[in-house]
Amino acid sequence: MHTETMTPAVNNGVNTEALIGARGAFEQQPEAAAFTFRSVCDWEEGTYNANTINPYFGLGQEQQRKKTYRIESDHPEVFAAADRAPTPPEIVLAALASCLTGGVASVAQHRGIQLRNVRATVEGDIDVRGILGMDPDIRNGFSAIRVRFDIDADATEAEIRALIAQSQKRSAVFDILTNPTNVAVMLG
Known part of the structure; x- marks a missing residue:
């Protein structure tokens, strides 16, 4: 008699099958694994800056994200700044x-x-x-x-x-x- 043990499904929201598949693809085409990420930072005033993130280079060509991300930075008031961002x-x-x-x-x-x-x-x-x-x-x-x-x-x-x-x-x-x-x- 053959008994099968059922392992409960785990869902942490990560598609590991796709990640493992990417590893296999990169073994076949290592040049596709070369990525260049970018952040463009614009000075607003004082120590306050805003970075925009989009596009990037990967898989051998320019890639466009669904949206452009923004990361702001500043300094706290104890440094005579406005404390508008981390x-x-x-x-x-x-x-x-x-x-x-x-x-x-x-x-x-x-x-x-x-x-x-x-x-x-x-x-x-x-x-x-x-x-x-x-x-x-x-x-x-x-x-x-x-x-x-x-x-x-x-x-x-x-x-x-x-x-x-x-x-x-x-x-x-x-x-x-x-x-x-x-x-x-x-x-x-």
């Missing part, structure tokens, strides 16, 4: 949290783990004396970043830790923050 460093923290959290959902879907709730809290320490040019030995950016996950899922603690580890391993933003990246700044 600071650019806070946007970096949000990007890291978003990338890692999306990765957790994707890995969980692939591994058959149902998520009920995922929250990432990200903190970054920065000494603004570096930005203000007060001490050349103090860096302008974060001296430390901490990410803490609170995850409720149908999984053991070890399985949840493995989800986080795999998400970190595959996170583009984590890689950007922890490895040198060539950045060219130019006029025109």
